[in-house]
Amino acid sequence: MFSQSMDSARDVGGVSGTVLIPMRFVWPYGGRSVFLSGSFTRWSELLPMSPVEGCPSVFQVVYSVTPGYHQYKYYVDGEWRHDEHQPYVSGEYGIVNTVLLATDPNYIPVLTREVPSGNNMDVDNEAFRRMQVRLPDSTRISDADVQISRQCISAFLSMHTAYELLPESGKVVALDIELPVKQAFHILHEQGIYVAPLWDFGKGKFVGVLSASDFILILREIGNHGSNLTEEELETHTISAWKEGKSYLNRQNNGRGTVFSRGFIHAGPNDNLNAIAMKILQKEVSTVPIVHSSSEDGSFPQLLHLASLSGILKCICRYFRHCPSSLPILQLPICAIPVGTWVPKIGESNRRPLAMLRPSASLASALNLLVQAQVSSIPIVDDNDSLVDIYCRSDITALAKDRAYTHINLDEITVQQALQLGQEAYSPYELRSQRCQMCLRSDSLHKVMERLANPGVRRLVIVEAGSKRVEGIVSLGDIFKFFLG
Numbered sequence: 302m303f304s305q306s307m308d309s310a311r312d313v314g315g316v317s318g319t320v321l322i323p324m325r326f327v328w329p330y331g332g333r334s335v336f337l338s339g340s341f342t343r344w345s346e347l348l349p350m351s352p353v354e355g356c357p358s359v360f361q362v363v364y365s366v367t368p369g370y371h372q373y374k375y376y377v378d379g380e381w382r383h384d385e386h387q388p389y390v391s392g393e394y395g396i397v398n399t400v401l402l403a404t405d406p407n408y409i410p411v412l413t414r415e416v417p418s419g420n421n422m423d424v425d426n427e428a429f430r431r432m433q434v435r436l437p438d439s440t441r442i443s444d445a446d447v448q449i450s451r452q453c454i455s456a457f458l459s460m461h462t463a464y465e466l467l468p469e470s471g472k473v474v475a476l477d478i479e480l481p482v483k484q485a486f487h488i489l490h491e492q493g494i495y496v497a498p499l500w501d502f503g504k505g506k507f508v509g510v511l512s513a514s515d516f517i518l519i520l521r522e523i524g525n526h527g528s529n530l531t532e533e534e535l536e537t538h539t540i541s542a543w544k545e546g547k548s549y550l551n552r553q554n555n556g557r558g559t560v561f562s563r564g565f566i567h568a569g570p571n572d573n574l575n576a577i578a579m580k581i582l583q584k585e586v587s588t589v590p591i592v593h594s595s596s597e598d599g600s601f602p603q604l605l606h607l608a609s610l611s612g613i614l615k616c617i618c619r620y621f622r623h624c625p626s627s628l629p630i631l632q633l634p635i636c637a638i639p640v641g642t643w644v645p646k647i648g649e650s651n652r653r654p655l656a657m658l659r660p661s662a663s664l665a666s667a668l669n670l671l672v673q674a675q676v677s678s679i680p681i682v683d684d685n686d687s688l689v690d691i692y693c694r695s696d697i698t699a700l701a702k703d704r705a706y707t708h709i710n711l712d713e714i715t716v717q718q719a720l721q722l723g724q725e726a727y728s729p730y731e732l733r734s735q736r737c738q739m740c741l742r743s744d745s746l747h748k749v750m751e752r753l754a755n756p757g758v759r760r761l762v763i764v765e766a767g768s769k770r771v772e773g774i775v776s777l778g779d780i781f782k783f784f785l786g
Contacts, residue, residue, distance in 0.1 A: 321365035324400065326350070328384065331358035331743040331766045332377040333634040339373030341366040344394065347376055358741055358766045372397040378634070378743070447638075450630035454784045457620060458575035458613070463568055463591050466612045473604050475500050476511055478541045485540055486516050486701045495695035498590045498604060499540060506602060507592060508565050511540055513694045517668050518547065520697065520706055567592045570605060574613050578781050581610055587677075610777040615754040631747035638746065640783045641763065641775030644686075657682050657771060660689055660717035664709075667692050667716050680762050680771050681716055687769045688762055691737045692716055699723035739764045742772055753777055 328335050328350060336347035341364070350360035372390075374397050375382045383389050388399045474492050476485050478499045489497060489511070496512040567590045568577050577589055591606040621628055635641065644655050656674045658667055660681055670679055671694055678693040699722060700706040740749055740761040752758060753775075763773040 320368070322368060323363055323365045325361060325363050326373065328360040328375050328377065329358065329766065330377075330382075330384075331741045332360065333637070333743050333745070334378060335360040336376040337362055337364070337373060338376060339397075340371050341373070350375075358743065366400075369401075371400050373400070374398065378637075446629040450628045451784055451786075453621075453628055454617065455575060457617065458578060458785075459573050461574050461616060463570045463572050463574065463577060463606070463608055465574070465616055466591070466608050467570070467606050471606075473498075473607060475507070475604055476540065477502065478508060478544075479539050481536060482519065482538050482540055482543050483536055485511055486698060489513070489516075490698045490701040495698060496588050496607065498607070499544075501541075505600060506565075507567065507590065507604065509544060510565075510586075510588070510590070512587065513697050514672075515543065515547065516697050516701075517671060517694060519543065520700070520711065521665075521668055521672070523706075566590075568608065569593060574616065575785070577608050578610060578613050579785060581608075582778060582781060582785065585675075610781055611754060611756070611759065614750060614777060614780065618751055618754045628747075631745065631750070633746050634743045635740070635746055635749055635763070635775060636742035638783065640746070641773050641779045643763070643773035644771065655680075655771070655773060657686070658692070658716055659683070660715060662716050663712050664714045664716055664719045665711035667719075668697070668711065677776065678760055678774070680774060681720070682771055685768070686771055688737070688739065688764050688771050690717075690720055691760075691762060692720065693759070696720070696723050737762070739769070740775070741766055749775060750780060753780060 326337050328337075335350040337350055338344055338347050342348065348362055348364055350362040353359040353361055372392060372394070374394065375384070381395070383396045383398050389396055390399055391397075474488070474494055475498045476488065478501045480488075485497075489495065496510055498507050499509045499511055500506075501508045566580065566584050566586055568580065570591055570593050580589055581587070588607040588609045590604055591608050592602045593605055594600060594602040621631070630638070642655050656670050656676055657680045658670065660683070667679060671677070671692075678691050680688055681690040681692055683689055696719070700709070700719070738752060738758050738761050740752065740763055742763055742765075749761060752761060760774055760776040762771060763775060764770060765772055
C-alpha cells in the first residue's frame with residue numbers, strides 16, 4: 302500500500318499527464334477490522350487499514366488517488382460508517398465522506414445536498430445492502446471455536462491446583478473475631494487490604510471473613526436513626542457481635558424463623574483452580590482463603606493464601622500467552638461476545654441497566670446502590686456520561702483514617718468529596734491509578750484479560766474512544782462467568 306505513494310509523480314499506464322497523489326485516510330474511532338472503499342476503487346475493493354503504533358484505536362492507510370473529487374466510506378467490523386468530522390454528503394451510496402484534490406484549476410466538482418449533522422461514526426448500511434463484501438476468514442470465529450476455547454480453559458483450570466497461586470513470599474492478615482470493629486477497619490486501611498479471614502481462638506479455627514462490605518453496612522446502620530448501633534459502640538462492639546447482628550439484618554432465615562449463618566468458605570491447596578473459581582462465583586465472594594491442616598480432624602489450620610479470580614486469571618494468561626492460536630476466542634473484541642454489563646441501547650428493555658452516578662450524588666446513595674444493585678463498583682460520570690472516576694466498595698476503608706466516618710454525614714457528603722478524602726488517605730500498598738482502568742469495545746478479549754490480571758485491577762470501564770463516554774463495564778467475574786458458564 303505504501304509503495305504506491307512512492308510512485309505518486311509517475312505517469313499511470315503510460316498515459317501522459319495522469320499523476321497519483323498519496324492520501325492518508327484515518328479512522329480514529331477504534332474497531333477490530335477496518336477497511337476503506339471509495340470511488341477511487343470503483344466501490345469494488347476493500348483496502349485494509351492498519352492500527353497506528355502506540356494508538357491501537359486509530360487506523361490508517363495511505364493510498365494514491367488521481368486529482369479530482371472522490372467519495373469514500375469505512376467498513377468497520379462488518380458495518381459501513383462515515384466520519385462526521387470530515388466533509389460528507391448524501392449520494393448514491395448513502396452518506397459518504399468526500400475529498401477534493403483540485404490540482405487542475407478548471408476542475409469543478411459536482412456536489413449534492415449536504416446531510417444534517419448526526420452522531421459520530423453513524424452506521425449507514427441501507428444504501429450498501431446490495432454490495433457483497435467478503436472479509437478475511439481470520440476475522441471470523443465459529444461457534445465451534447468458541448466451545449473449544451471454553452473447553453480448553455476449563456481443562457486447564459481442572460489440571461492445576463491452588464498451590465500454583467501461592468507466592469514465593471508474602472503475608473496474609475487474619476483478625477481475631479473478638480477484636481473491636483473500629484480497630485479492625487483501621488487495620489484493613491493501614492494494611493491496604495479490603496478483606497481478612499477471621500480467627501476464633503475459642504474454637505481454634507477460622508470462622509469467616511471481614512470485608513469492606515461489612516464496613517458499608519455498618520456505616521449505613523450508623524446513619525439509620527432507628528439503629529441500635531452507634532459510633533460509640535464501635536469502640537467495644539466486636540466483630541463477633543457484628544456478624545451476629547448482620548445475620549439478622551440480612552434476614553437470612555432457613556425457613557423456620559431461625560437465623561441462618563453462612564459457614565466459612567475456604568479451599569485446600571490441592572483443590573483445582575476450576576473448583577475454586579466456581580466457588581467464588583457461586584458463593585458470590587471476592588476471595589477464598591486457602592487453608593491447610595496436617596491433622597485429620599482439621600485442627601491447627603494454616604492460612605496459606607487468599608485465592609482470587611485475579612490470581613487465577615494470571616495463571617490462564619501466563620499459560621496461553623505463547624499459544625494464542627489454541628484459543629481463537631481470545632482474538633474476538635469484547636463487543637462481539639456476551640461478557641460484561643453494557644449501557645442499554647434505545648429500545649432494549651431486557652438488558653440489565655448499568656449503574657452510574659454523578660460526582661454530586663451523595664455518598665449515601667452510592668453505598669445504597671452498591672448494596673442494592675449487588676455491584677462492586679459504580680462509574681462516576683459527568684453530564685455527558687463521560688468517565689470521571691469510579692467508586693468501589695474497597696474505597697470505603699479510606700474513611701477509617703483519622704476516624705473520618707465519625708464526623709461526616711452520608712447524606713451530605715458527595716461522592717466527589719469522598720473520593721478526595723480517599724485520595725488524601727490512600728494506602729501506599731495499591732496504586733490509585735489502577736482503580737480507574739479503561740478499555741475500548743474494540744479491544745480483544747486477550748487484551749482485556751491481560752489487563753485484568755494485573756494486581757489491583759478488578760474491572761475495566763468500557764469507554765468510547767475520544768469522549769470517554771461510558772459504554773459498559775467488564776469485571777473479573779464477568780470473564781469467568783463467560784468461560785465457565
